[in-house]
Amino acid sequence: xxxxxQYRSRLRFYFAWDFKKEERWLDECSAKGEHMDxxxxxxxxxxxxxxxxxxxxxxxxxxxxxxxxxxxxxIHFTDAGWEYVGSIGLWHCFRRMHDxxxxxxxxxxxxxxxxxxxxxxxxxxxVLLMNLPILAFNANNLLTYIGLxxxxxxxGAVVVLQFLMILLLGYGxxxxxxxxxx
Amino acid sequence: xxxxxxxxxxxxxxYYILVALYPEPSHGYGIMQExxxxxxxxxxxxAGTMYTALNTLLKKRWIDHAPSTEDADSRRxxxxxxxxxxxxxxAEIGRLEELAENGRRMITIGRTMK
Numbered sequence: 675x676x677x678x679x680q681y682r683s684r685l686r687f688y689f690a691w692d693f694k695k696e697e698r699w700l701d702e703c704s705a706k707g708e709h710m711d712x713x714x715x716x717x718x719x720x721x722x723x724x725x726x727x728x729x730x731x732x733x734x735x736x737x738x739x740x741x742x743x744x745x746x747x748x749i750h751f752t753d754a755g756w757e758y759v760g761s762i763g764l765w766h767c768f769r770r771m772h773d774x775x776x777x778x779x780x781x782x783x784x785x786x787x788x789x790x791x792x793x794x795x796x797x798x799x800x801v802l803l804m805n806l807p808i809l810a811f812n813a814n815n816l817l818t819y820i821g822l823x824x825x826x827x828x829x830g831a832v833v834v835l836q837f838l839m840i841l842l843l844g845y846g847x848x849x850x851x852x853x854x855x856x
Numbered sequence: 857x858x859x860x861x862x863x864x865x866x867x868x869x870x871y872y873i874l875v876a877l878y879p880e881p882s883h884g885y886g887i888m889q890e891x892x893x894x895x896x897x898x899x900x901x902x903a904g905t906m907y908t909a910l911n912t913l914l915k916k917r918w919i920d921h922a923p924s925t926e927d928a929d930s931r932r933x934x935x936x937x938x939x940x941x942x943x944x945x946x947a948e949i950g951r952l953e954e955l956a957e958n959g960r961r962m963i964t965i966g967r968t969m970k
Contacts, residue, residue: 731904747907749932750906754906777900780902780904781902782869782902782905783901784867785870
């Protein structure tokens, strides 16, 4: 008996706060027979199997898959019928057979959904805050250089990138804040 | 008891988790099944909601970890309702009874006035 699985790798860029859009896209791919079964940052692996259909969901926890809490956390999900697909940092991806008669959401009430979004907010906020003093330090150094009528291209690039990252994190927090308000 | 009143109303998930744990300790999946059975399939607590709600209830000290029994699967954590959890639940049941009673009474009055 030979069972050759067909795999296909796809590169895809997305922002963490668009995870609901990602779930929808993965669901649509699965409906067409392309099922994501491995994920790394910006790269998905799909296997082809027409006739099957999965529902994909992302969860966010303050711990990664190496944490000691993860094992116990995972049991809650596998017991409930979810298959663990993989993790990217603090994001954990699950899937289960699509069933239109069942609620396919991980969060089934407003209170815990709000807590879920607040967990994301907290980590975004923390990373943002940690970056501020480093940015201030780098920017100060850059200004000193400029004061000495010279310029460090590397330092300039670092400051610009860091500034952009802080803006992105802030933007992400606003996007998630809007979701909480919905 | 007075302090408990500030915590009310409970969310449906909180309420049903406490109710399910009232007779004996159970694990997440056991609670999930019990709640579904009690509500005749109406209330299905999602895995993310269950995990989050259990952690919140632990923080509030309305439930606690229970030592696992011999027959229970040791990988699964058992949860038990605390004395405080029982008090909160009793207060909530009292509140819900008042709500239902008043609703029913006013509907009856409304009918006789027609």
